[in-house]
Amino acid sequence: MTVVPARSSEWVRPVTSQEPASAIIEIDRVSQVFQTSARKDHLALSEISLTIEEGAFVSILGPSGCGKSTLLYIVGGFVRPTSGTATIKGHAIAGPGPDRGPVFQEFALFPWKTVLGNVMYGPRQQGVHAAEAEAQSRALIEMVGLKGYENFYPKELSGGMKQRVALARTLAYHPEVLLMDEPFGALDAHTRTRLQNDLLNIWERDRKTVLFVTHSVDEAVFLSDKVVMMSKSPGRIRQVIDIDLPRPRRRNELLLDPRYQKYVVDIERMFDESDEAGSVS
Amino acid sequence: MMAQAALIRRAAPVLACIGLLAVWQLAALALKNDSFPTAIEAIRAVPDILGDKESLINILASLRRMAIGFGVAVLVSIPLGLLMGRSRGVAAFFNPLLMVIYPVPKAALMPIIMLWLGVGDITKTLVIFLGVSLPVIYHSFEGAKAVEEKMLWSGAAMGLLPAQRLVRIVLPAALPEILTGCRTGLVLALITMITSEMIARQSGAGNILFNALDMGQYDTVFAMIIIVGAMGICLDAIFEKVRARLVRWSEPQFDMPLSFS
Structure with missing residues (x-):
């Protein structure tokens, strides 16, 4: 009889006291300047430094125009920072790659592909055999609650359904980090709540690293292990708050939990106290 | 109700054609002009033309030039338009050139091209090519420009290289717009086909038309107009x-999303 450890990773991961949790993404003094007109420069991000630990759900919270999405695009490799560096697993980020999967507010689905075609796109691109990619994709579509819609085109789907497809499409190529750019921002309140719940359920199964941009305090506290509060003009990190709430989180329990309520109230108060009072909606 | 609506939709074009012919018939009868035959006279002349081997060879030669001109134009214009839409450098280079060529009636270039290339097929096909190219380039350009950046980013994250993104994302995403350009191009192909044959008479549908005009065979002239019009309708259909x-996937019948989050 052999003794199998509860988590196989305990065997693999070297335990050194200097590295408590391994950092997957490191952002080091990143600044971003946009030229708004011929003479004017806009400092979107100023000297941002941030470490994201592997397996953490981290939200970037801030008012519109604080550069939170830009920070996400820099990690995605879609935007090159004006100065500073971002690394993933120690490698400098030079461009987009399948290790970082984006989910955009605009869904950005391929409208000429069916739901199944969209989800299969990534695995097929990575060279996964068609039959295998299809089987995996069908399972993912079922997981995001869209079984029966495999052959629908994006245009036939509601916003919430489109975002479910977008999530499945990104999960399909197994990125190590999910980059979510206000993914539920375009959805109505009811749909938004349902998707938050479903995202947590999915996330709690494999605990991928998630970088989640939002301007909703409730959403950030509900989902995250860590909330990075940003302020605007120029975009800076104000504070990083650890959200010490038990998992798995259930919405109906959490909303009644005084600790949850305190986090929300405290964060809202901190934004109100700043000079851009009330700009966090 | 649905069946009735569908019936009306199907019958409408036929009714429009009959209405047009009726107006023509009445106008011709009222004017009593030798150079304006009635619709019935013109229609009667159609089988004569289509039954004549010489005429058929002429018409087929026209269609062949048109097909080649259109095909080559589409094959060249779509990639060019897409590249212009995605690369500022390419757009900056070609835009002024196209702006110069766009407003020039392509038939006006015929005499010059004829001096260089003669009055044969190459000249006529080239004019058709020029006529078709511009709308196809323009619509491909607009279509490629409008492709959502985030869609390309999604592709890039999956590992698609820039050239692959152009073929596998920009091309399909811009396809509805590209095909709008091709449809305009098809009509222009027909127009430039006839005008090229009007200027360089040698063979073709335009040749039959203008020869008949010279000889005062007005029923043949109008029969040819009917044939060319019918060709246009068929090609378009x-x-x-x-x-x-x-x-x-982009048709409006898909516009009603299902209500489900």
């Missing part, structure tokens, strides 16, 4: 069938 198949 065929194209529309193909187009609807290719861009089924």
Whole structure:
């Protein structure tokens, strides 16, 4: 009889006291300047430094125009920072790659592909055999609650359904980090709540690293292990708050939990106290 | 109710044609002009033309030039338009050139091209090519420009290289717009086909038409107009069938999303 450890990773991961949790993404003094007109420069991000630990759900919270999405695009490799560096697993980020999967507010689905075609796109691109990619994709579509819609085109789907497809499409190529750019921002309140719940359920199964941009305090506290509060003009990190709430989180329990309520109230108060009072909606 | 609506939709074009012919008939009868035959006289002359081997060879030669001119134009213009839409450098280089060529009537270039290349097929096909190219380039350009950046980013994250993104994302995403350009191009192909044959008479449908005009055979002239018009309608209908198949995913009948989060 052999003794199998509860988590196989305990065997693999070297335990050194200097590295408590391994950092997957490191952002080091990143600044971003946009030229708004011929003479004017806009400092979107100023000297941002941030470490994201592997397996953490981290939200970037801030008012519109604080550069939170830009920070996400820099990690995605879609935007090159004006100065500073971002690394993933120690490698400098030079461009987009399948290790970082984006989910955009605009869904950005391929409208000429069916739901199944969209989800299969990534695995097929990575060279996964068609039959295998299809089987995996069908399972993912079922997981995001869209079984029966495999052959629908994006245009036939509601916003919430489109975002479910977008999530499945990104999960399909197994990125190590999910980059979510206000993914539920375009959805109505009811749909938004349902998707938050479903995202947590999915996330709690494999605990991928998630970088989640939002301007909703409730959403950030509900989902995250860590909330990075940003302020605007120029975009800076104000504070990083650890959200010490038990998992798995259930919405109906959490909303009644005084600790949850305190986090929300405290964060809202901190934004109100700043000079851009009330700009966090 | 639905069946009735569908019936009306199907019957409408036929009714429009009959109405047009009726107006023509009445106008011709009222004017009593030798150079304006009635619709019935013109229609009667159609079988004569289509039954004549010489005429058929002429018409087929026209269609062949048109097919080649259109095909080559589409093959060249779509990649060029897409590149212009995605690269500022390429757009900056070609835009002024196209702006110069766009407003020039392509038939006006015929005499010059004829001096260089003669009055044969190459000249006529080239004029058709020029006529078709510009709308196809323009619509491909606009279509490529409008492709959502985030869609390309999604592709890039999956590992698609820039050239692959152009072929596998920009091309399909811009396809509805590209096909709008091709449809305009098809009509222009027909127009430039006839005008090129009007200027360089040698063979073709335009040649029959203008020869008949010279000889005062007005029923043949109008019969040719009917034939060319019918060709236009048929080509457009065929194209529309193909187009609807290719861009089924963007058709308005898919506009009503299901209500489910």
